Amino acid sequence: MEKISRTKIVDLMKREDFGAMVNVKGWVRTRRGSKQVNFIALNDGSTINNVQVVVDLANFDEEMLKQITTGACLSVNGVLTESVGAGQKAEVQAREIEVLGTCDNTYPLQKKGHSMEFLREIAHLRPRTNTFGAVFRIRHNMAIAIHKFFHEKGFFYFHTPIITASDCEGAGQMFQVTTMNLYDLKKDENGSIVYDDDFFGKQASLTVSGQLEGELAATALGAIYTFGPTFRAENSNTPRHLAEFWMIEPEVAFNEIQENMDLAEEFIKYCVRWALDNCADDVKFLNDMFDKGLIERLEGVLKEDFVRLPYTEGIKILEEAVAKGHKFEFPVYWGVDLASEHERYLVEDHFKRPVILTDYPKEIKAFYMKQNEDGKTVRAMDVLFPKIGEIIGGSERESDYNKLMMRIEEMHIPMKDMWWYLDTRKFGTCPHSGFGLGFERLLLFVTGMSNIRDVIPFPRTPRNADF
Amino acid sequence: MEKISRTKIVDLMKREDFGAMVNVKGWVRTRRGSKQVNFIALNDGSTINNVQVVVDLANFDEEMLKQITTGACLSVNGVLTESVGAGQKAEVQAREIEVLGTCDNTYPLQKKGHSMEFLREIAHLRPRTNTFGAVFRIRHNMAIAIHKFFHEKGFFYFHTPIITASDCEGAGQMFQVTTMNLYDLKKDENGSIVYDDDFFGKQASLTVSGQLEGELAATALGAIYTFGPTFRAENSNTPRHLAEFWMIEPEVAFNEIQENMDLAEEFIKYCVRWALDNCADDVKFLNDMFDKGLIERLEGVLKEDFVRLPYTEGIKILEEAVAKGHKFEFPVYWGVDLASEHERYLVEDHFKRPVILTDYPKEIKAFYMKQNEDGKTVRAMDVLFPKIGEIIGGSERESDYNKLMMRIEEMHIPMKDMWWYLDTRKFGTCPHSGFGLGFERLLLFVTGMSNIRDVIPFPRTPRNADF
Numbered sequence: 001m002e003k004i005s006r007t008k009i010v011d012l013m014k015r016e017d018f019g020a021m022v023n024v025k026g027w028v029r030t031r032r033g034s035k036q037v038n039f040i041a042l043n044d045g046s047t048i049n050n051v052q053v054v055v056d057l058a059n060f061d062e063e064m065l066k067q068i069t070t071g072a073c074l075s076v077n078g079v080l081t082e083s084v085g086a087g088q089k090a091e092v093q094a095r096e097i098e099v100l101g102t103c104d105n106t107y108p109l110q111k112k113g114h115s116m117e118f119l120r121e122i123a124h125l126r127p128r129t130n131t132f133g134a135v136f137r138i139r140h141n142m143a144i145a146i147h148k149f150f151h152e153k154g155f156f157y158f159h160t161p162i163i164t165a166s167d168c169e170g171a172g173q174m175f176q177v178t179t180m181n182l183y184d185l186k187k188d189e190n191g192s193i194v195y196d197d198d199f200f201g202k203q204a205s206l207t208v209s210g211q212l213e214g215e216l217a218a219t220a221l222g223a224i225y226t227f228g229p230t231f232r233a234e235n236s237n238t239p240r241h242l243a244e245f246w247m248i249e250p251e252v253a254f255n256e257i258q259e260n261m262d263l264a265e266e267f268i269k270y271c272v273r274w275a276l277d278n279c280a281d282d283v284k285f286l287n288d289m290f291d292k293g294l295i296e297r298l299e300g301v302l303k304e305d306f307v308r309l310p311y312t313e314g315i316k317i318l319e320e321a322v323a324k325g326h327k328f329e330f331p332v333y334w335g336v337d338l339a340s341e342h343e344r345y346l347v348e349d350h351f352k353r354p355v356i357l358t359d360y361p362k363e364i365k366a367f368y369m370k371q372n373e374d375g376k377t378v379r380a381m382d383v384l385f386p387k388i389g390e391i392i393g394g395s396e397r398e399s400d401y402n403k404l405m406m407r408i409e410e411m412h413i414p415m416k417d418m419w420w421y422l423d424t425r426k427f428g429t430c431p432h433s434g435f436g437l438g439f440e441r442l443l444l445f446v447t448g449m450s451n452i453r454d455v456i457p458f459p460r461t462p463r464n465a466d467f
Numbered sequence: 468m469e470k471i472s473r474t475k476i477v478d479l480m481k482r483e484d485f486g487a488m489v490n491v492k493g494w495v496r497t498r499r500g501s502k503q504v505n506f507i508a509l510n511d512g513s514t515i516n517n518v519q520v521v522v523d524l525a526n527f528d529e530e531m532l533k534q535i536t537t538g539a540c541l542s543v544n545g546v547l548t549e550s551v552g553a554g555q556k557a558e559v560q561a562r563e564i565e566v567l568g569t570c571d572n573t574y575p576l577q578k579k580g581h582s583m584e585f586l587r588e589i590a591h592l593r594p595r596t597n598t599f600g601a602v603f604r605i606r607h608n609m610a611i612a613i614h615k616f617f618h619e620k621g622f623f624y625f626h627t628p629i630i631t632a633s634d635c636e637g638a639g640q641m642f643q644v645t646t647m648n649l650y651d652l653k654k655d656e657n658g659s660i661v662y663d664d665d666f667f668g669k670q671a672s673l674t675v676s677g678q679l680e681g682e683l684a685a686t687a688l689g690a691i692y693t694f695g696p697t698f699r700a701e702n703s704n705t706p707r708h709l710a711e712f713w714m715i716e717p718e719v720a721f722n723e724i725q726e727n728m729d730l731a732e733e734f735i736k737y738c739v740r741w742a743l744d745n746c747a748d749d750v751k752f753l754n755d756m757f758d759k760g761l762i763e764r765l766e767g768v769l770k771e772d773f774v775r776l777p778y779t780e781g782i783k784i785l786e787e788a789v790a791k792g793h794k795f796e797f798p799v800y801w802g803v804d805l806a807s808e809h810e811r812y813l814v815e816d817h818f819k820r821p822v823i824l825t826d827y828p829k830e831i832k833a834f835y836m837k838q839n840e841d842g843k844t845v846r847a848m849d850v851l852f853p854k855i856g857e858i859i860g861g862s863e864r865e866s867d868y869n870k871l872m873m874r875i876e877e878m879h880i881p882m883k884d885m886w887w888y889l890d891t892r893k894f895g896t897c898p899h900s901g902f903g904l905g906f907e908r909l910l911l912f913v914t915g916m917s918n919i920r921d922v923i924p925f926p927r928t929p930r931n932a933d934f
Contacts, residue, residue: 006721008621008689025721026689027895044720045688046621073895075721101866101896124680124887125894127687136688140623147614154475154513156607161925162629162696163642163711165932175630175666176649177642177673179700182660185649193649199642199700199710201930206644213591213925213934220594221512221603222475222493229629229695233646233666243666244630253511254473254492254542399568420591420934427592428494428540429568458628458680463668465632467680467887 001096004077010046013090018082024051024092025075025100027128031068040068040094042076045127048134048281052091053078064099070110071103071128116454123458124467131289134282135447135455138275142442143227145274146248149267150225155250158217158224160210165202166417173233174205175243206231211249211434212368212421215397218251218432219424225250227439235462239451242440244460251434257370257379257396260433261356264383264392265306268437272298275446283446291448297386298446306354309346311377314357317350318342337364340389347384355384367407369395381435388445394435401425468563471544477513480557485549491518491559492542492567494595498535507535507561509543512594515601515748519558520545531566537577538570538595583921590925591934598756601749602914602922605742609909610694612741613715616734617692622717625684625691627677632669633884640700641672642710673698678716678901679835679888682864685718685899686891692717694906702929706918709907711927718901724837724846724863727900728823731850731859732773735904739765742913750913758915764853765913773821773850776813781824784817785809804831807856814851822851834874836862848902855912861902868892 004023007015012024026044033039038057041050053076057065068074078092108114108122109129119126126132147157163177179199180186186194195202210226217224226249234241250263275283276298287294318332330339338357346355359372360380369378383392398404404425408418443455453459458467471490474482479491493511500506505524508517520543524532535541545559575581575589576596586593593599614624630644646666647653653661662669677693684691693716701708717730742750743765754761785799797806805824813822826839827847836845850859865871871892875885910922920926925934 010621025897046690071895073897100898101892101894103893103895107894124683124890125687127684133688136625136684137623140618140625143624144614144618147611151607151611154477156512156604157610158603158607159696159713159924161711161927161932161934163698163927163932166934175644175646177644179642182643182649182652183658191650199702199929200927200932202932204932216591216934217594217603217924220592221600223513229626231630235666244628246626423591425568426570427568427574428538428570430492430540431567457626457684460628460630460667462666465628465630465667465669465671467628467633467683 001075001098002077006075008046009042009044009049009051012051012080012092013047013049013088015080015090018080018090020080021077021095022080022092023075023077024053026051026073028068028070028072028074028103030070038065038068040074042074043133045133048130048137048285049088052083052088053094053097054081054091055094055097060094060097064097067099067102068097069103069105069107071107072099073101073103074098075100116451120453120459127457130285132454134279134285135443135449136457137282138279138447139443139455141274141279142271142439142446145271145278146225146227149270150250153223155223155225155252156217156221158210158214158221158226159228160207160213160217160226162207162229163200163204164207165200165204166212174208175231175233177204177206208232209247209249209436211251211436214249214251214434215368215421215424215432218253218434219428219430222254223250223252237462239453242452242456242459242461245452245456246439248437248439249434251432253430253432255396255433256431257358257381257433260394260396260435261306261308261358261381264356264381264394264435265354268383268392268442269302271442272301272446276302286448290450294448297448301354301385304353306356306383307351308356308358310359311357311361311380312359314338314342314346314355317346321345321350335361335363343382343384343389344386347386347389354386357382357384362407365395367411367413368397368404370398371403371407383435385445388441391441391445392435392437394433396431396433399425399429399431401429468542468565469544473542475513476509476511476516476518479518479547479559480514480516480555482547482557485547485557487547488544488562489547489559490542490544491520493518493540495535495537495539495541495570497537505532505535507541509541510600512600515597515604515752516555519550519555520561520564521548521558522561522564527561527564531564534566534569535564536570536572536574538574539566540568540570541565542567583918587920587926594924597752599921601746601752602910602916603924604749605746605753605914606910606922608741608746609738609906609913612738612745613692613694615741616737617717620690622690622692622719623684623688625677625681625688625693626695627674627680627684627693629674629696630667630671631674632667632671633679641675642698642700644671644673675699676714676716676903678718678903681716681718681901682835682888682891682899685720685901686895686897689721690717690719704929706920709919709923709926709928712919712923713906715904715906716901718899720897720899722863722900723898724825724848724900727861727863727902728773728775728825728848731823731848731861731902732821735850735859735909736769738909739768739913743769753915757917761915764915768821768852771820773823774818775823775825777826778824778828778844778847779826781805781809781813781822784813788812788817802828802830810849810851810856811853814856815853821853824849824851829874832862834878834880835864835871837865838870838874850902852912855908858908858912859902859904861900863898863900866892866896866898868896 040053379396507520846863
């Protein structure tokens with residue numbers, strides 16, 4: 001076969017030098033046609049669009065033609081031709097075909113219309129489908145948008161540790177990491193396990209958040225962000241929970257709560273706009289196939305300023321709704337940790353645009369948040385989105401050493417784990433703020449998928465660590 | 468204090484509107500001067516350069532002035548003024564100063580010239596030093612360069628799992644991940660631990676490589692790369708080993724070994740050029756303070772094409788060197804896994820430029836590498852660099868199902884872990900290639916640092932998981 005340099009399908013679709021000899025490589029999605037002419041839809045993953053390869057059967061070996069089945073991998077030399085039909089403007093009139101890899105009828109993706117549950121069981125093959133190709137190209141693009149946004153703003157990408165010996169938020173539910181021989185655990189005279197021989201010489205776990213280390217970096221480099229895996233050993237089998245997920249956590253020295261809100265709003269709008277501008281084909285596919293309101297919802301969050309509202313005001317609105325007869329599953333009262341239904345009522349029913357809720361009761365928020373002068377609330381901020389509810393959670397941090405210490409004592413957080421964190425408040429403390437965005441939450445919003453297991457390549461959930 | 472919007476020092480250095488009122492915020496590096504005038508070197512992490520704040524002492528409160536000590540955090544309003552001295556072209560004549568955070572004399576970074584060992588013990592504060600500020604800004608920039616390079620080439624960033632139930636290369640030395648109560652392990656009648664109650668219902672570990680999952684993605688999306696943490700529970704206390712490190716692994720459908728070499732060379736040159744172009748101040752600082760040959764070495768690898776040489780030829784050169792009297796610590800013979808001294812001899816002494824060594828004996832390489840027709844070698848490729856030795860390792864992958872199966876059986880790799888990987892060879896197999904770059908190896912090269920613990924914020928090594 002003649003050696004012609006390969007053109008990716010995404011690039012081929014932009015070419016207009018009809019008549020040129022081209023080479024395309026990819027996997028057969030469908031094959032149809034008559035006894036004279038066949039049409040092969042070939043996909044190489046570079047785009048959701050297939051290129052149509054037109055095969056004049058008389059010109060090709062019969063045995064080779066038999067191997068062109070769904071899933072087979074081909075290399076095709078042919079003439080770039082203007083399409084006459086609808087859809088793509090370019091197709092390839094095949095001159096030479098090489099079957100790089102055959103695919104027999106045990107291939108699980110032969111027929112269309114598999115359930116999402118079935119596709120999760122073959123997560124090693126599902127990126128070959130239109131749906132997951134689209135989702136994972138969007139996932140890539142959202143990661144790129146995030147790095148680009150922060151880099152252009154002068155933030156530094158900072159790698160906080162994955163394995164940690166301290167439990168950031170006292171969250172519990174951590175995965176233990178060990179190299180000990182579980183058949184021969186050393187114990188002391190009280191029966192306590194001795195971690196001397198474990199790899200790190202002490203008990204170690206997988207991180208639940210990089211924030212505390214991020215604060216160390218922000219008070220040195222000024223503005224940083226993390227983007228890495230985080231872990232929760234929560235036994236929750238829901239469409240919204242993963243044991244392993246990716247999180248983005250910017251942290252900025254000298255930012256107060258207002259600037260933190262500005263940053264969060266600008267940031268998430270940047271990501272959504274990026275998806276609309278750079279993933280148009282994939283977003284349109286998901287809109288048409290899964291979620292007819294997707295594009296409208298994405299454009300919706302870009303249109304207006306987010307509402308900014310104290311928690312106390314939000315509770316009033318919800319209480320008024322209840323008074324007027326709106327039924328919530330969970331009760332509404334000052335002090336309650338809002339449920340998704342409450343958040344969505346504010347966003348979807350009351351304001352009809354995203355809401356940043358601030359100044360939450362201190363009892364339902366973490367120890368490190370800046371305490372307001374009312375003695376009751378802290379400078380937390382949650383960004384609430386349509387369909388998703390909370391998509392970002394953040395706060396201005398308590399920068400006062402004494403106030404922070406009091407809170408740590410009130411909440412019985414073990415001080416021995418905290419000395420290095422407290423040093424930031426001891427040595428040249430400064431106002432600073434940050435927030436966390438669950439990457440898969442963003443992806444649920446941008447792709448319109450309804451199960452979080454379908455926006456990460458290989459989901460880790462209770463009783464599932466396959467592939 | 469008057470509210471003036473803050474200018475980052477990196478941006479202030481570019482301003483030429485002398486006479487303007489500006490606000491700068493940052494941490495005091497040094498303070499010196501006379502009884503009339505003081506000069507404060509202020510740094511905010513945005514650049515290695517400090518801004519000089521000129522303080523006419525008569526205009527300020529004495530008690531406030533006492534708080535301006537090394538490490539204190541200040542907000543300064545003042546007039547942007549052209550510098551008369553050498554160094555920076557702009558300085559700030561202070562009009563108002565607010566001490567945001569004091570810093571007493573227990574601050575460990577007060578005096579200069581701390582050892583690297585000491586700074587590792589205060590890894591939570593070391594990003595505030597010139598050296599680590601430079602290293603971590605370069606680390607950020609290398610991550611950005613990597614994403615930019617692959618994105619512009621149409622690769623998709625793909626998140627392979629961190630927690631895995633299969634051991635990729637049979638490497639052993641993995642960290643176990645568990646939620647079992649170690650005080651109450653369930654065992655079966657043979658005394659074997661029962662993993663039914665563990666989070667994933669089976670034994671799970673931290674990944675040592677995302678390559679196998681990366682191959683799944685490449686044979687669907689065409690060209691992908693990973694960039695995430697990987698783990699080795701190796702009990703190696705050396706300046707070159709970390710238990711937790713970040714790895715970049717591109718994988719490309721339809722690329723054969725030549726294209727894989729082209730990609731690796733273009734990629735690493737892009738990163739090195741990025742450092743020279745975008746981190747000039749930081750690289751120059753490290754060059755001047757730690758490694759006088761750094762810039763020359765960086766420019767050196769950009770100048771010429773890398774040598775491409777089969778392993779067998781490499782061995783001949785080394786054997787000739789031995790014959791001529793060159794002494795190596797480890798023996799040289801066909802079949803040996805080259806030591807760093809051998810790699811560096813080829814690069815630094817013989818060719819005086821980077822070398823890509825190919826076609827290694829199959830016995831010293833992984834099962835998935837494409838077997839050559841000689842029956843003895845595989846299409847591996849290692850990129851060897853001055854000072855570092857191997858910086859990239861990769862190969863064309865075996866795409867033939869039967870050949871791959873034979874190798875898996877020869878090497879006694881448990882088949883039950885491999886079914887999903889083998890499916891890529893069963894269903895539409897294709898030639899494909901990829902490689903791995905240890906991010907910290909790249910950083911050692913680009914920063915000139917000599918200990919790998921000094922190019923990652925919080926190193927994890929045997930008996931160390933602090934912060």
